[in-house]
Amino acid sequence: MAKHTITLIPGDGIGPEVAAAVVRIIEAAGVEVAWETHYAGAQALEKFGDTLPAELLASIKRNKVALKGPITTPVGKGFTSVNVGLRKTLDLYANLRPVRALPNVPSRYPELDLVVVRENTEDLYSGIEHVVVPGVVESIKIITEKASTRIARYALEYARREGRKKVTAIHKANIMKLSDGLFLECFYKVAKDFPEIEADDKIVDNACMQLVMRPEQFDIMLLENLYGDIVSDLCAGLIGGLGLVPGANIGELGAVFEAVHGSAPDIAGQGVANPTALLQSGLLMLRHLGERDAAQKIEQAMLKVFTEGKVRTRDIGGTAKTSEFAEAIIAAF
Numbered sequence: 001m002a003k004h005t006i007t008l009i010p011g012d013g014i015g016p017e018v019a020a021a022v023v024r025i026i027e028a029a030g031v032e033v034a035w036e037t038h039y040a041g042a043q044a045l046e047k048f049g050d051t052l053p054a055e056l057l058a059s060i061k062r063n064k065v066a067l068k069g070p071i072t073t074p075v076g077k078g079f080t081s082v083n084v085g086l087r088k089t090l091d092l093y094a095n096l097r098p099v100r101a102l103p104n105v106p107s108r109y110p111e112l113d114l115v116v117v118r119e120n121t122e123d124l125y126s127g128i129e130h131v132v133v134p135g136v137v138e139s140i141k142i143i144t145e146k147a148s149t150r151i152a153r154y155a156l157e158y159a160r161r162e163g164r165k166k167v168t169a170i171h172k173a174n175i176m177k178l179s180d181g182l183f184l185e186c187f188y189k190v191a192k193d194f195p196e197i198e199a200d201d202k203i204v205d206n207a208c209m210q211l212v213m214r215p216e217q218f219d220i221m222l223l224e225n226l227y228g229d230i231v232s233d234l235c236a237g238l239i240g241g242l243g244l245v246p247g248a249n250i251g252e253l254g255a256v257f258e259a260v261h262g263s264a265p266d267i268a269g270q271g272v273a274n275p276t277a278l279l280q281s282g283l284l285m286l287r288h289l290g291e292r293d294a295a296q297k298i299e300q301a302m303l304k305v306f307t308e309g310k311v312r313t314r315d316i317g318g319t320a321k322t323s324e325f326a327e328a329i330i331a332a333f
């Protein structure tokens with residue numbers, strides 16, 4: 001019997017192409033996986049009448065881990081995002097985005113290596129909005145002690161597990177004294193249990209300026225939902241864009257690892273997509289599963305291929321196919 005059973009959602013567009021490459025690399029590294037493949041989004045709607053079929057959710061709840069390719073969200077057809085659906089159904093409260101520059105990829109900060117941890121369930125994204133009187137709308141920001149405490153604990157435990165030195169909470173508690181004040185208070189309370197990790201904080205506007213001028217001062221950044229959404233893309237931009245960075249949504253009921261880019265309909269079916277983002281998400285997944293040696297082996301091989309710069313996909317100036325890039329990584333083990 002395989003050591004791990006993982007739910008695989010290849011997705012659509014370039015999803016199946018990059019997913020196939022990542023599955024190949026993980027298996028070639030010697031990790032024994034039984035993959036349970038499921039459809040989601042438009043494909044699932046056509047086959048099963050539901051964008052998030054019950055079997056898919058049951059599979060993730062059973063396996064507690066999924067690797068997911070991008071899924072097209074049709075515009076204007078009233079089908080809600082599968083990503084939001086997964087996040088809500090499985091209570092995936094922590095969004096993790098490590099941001100690290102890759103060798104030979106144009107980047108403003110080639111040495112950058114930081115991690116963004118974003119609270120995924122509340123804040124202004126609770127979607128509680130109403131019209132007070134015509135011309136006046138109220139949108140409510142919810143911050144709870146429970147969610148703030150668990151995300152702070154997640155960030156600090158991640159720091160401990162990954163040997164990181166510092167967690168910086170980002171907030172606007174000078175203005176939103178109660179809501180962001182509570183978020184900050186919960187962070188410092190939890191930080192007392194992690195004396196070896198430096199805990200500090202910064203106001204979000206200053207943090208953004210510092211990120212552009214001296215991003216190396218950050219190690220792990222901890223943010224509420226809205227600030228986290230914005231700052232995580234800002235950080236991806238510092239190292240060359242969304243195409244290369246991994247992401248994960250993690251909760252008690254399961255963890256979904258995914259690339260943050262979309263289904264790239266403009267290049268789908270051509271075999272030229274870059275699988276790096278999903279591969280890096282796969283590395284996060286392997287570490288989450290305790291397969292640290294295999295993750296290390298794949299990461300070293302991937303960095304070697306980037307450093308040599310001979311096998312590059314089209315998006316970063318090369319001519320290699322998705323499968324050739326995967327082959328090069330396997331050959332570099």
Ligand code: NAI
Nearest residue numbers: 070071072073243260261262263264265266267273274315
């Ligand atoms: P996109 O990320 O799919 O594409 C933007 C540009 O980046 C395109 O030129 C594309 O060719 C390129 N690109 C993206 N990933 C690449 C890769 N791995 N290798 C090489 N080139 C790559 O963004 P877009 O066009 O805004 O969205 C397309 C669809 O994807 C939409 O339906 C959107 O809703 C969905 N989407 C899904 C996400 C998910 O499932 N996590 C995330 C973002 C968008």
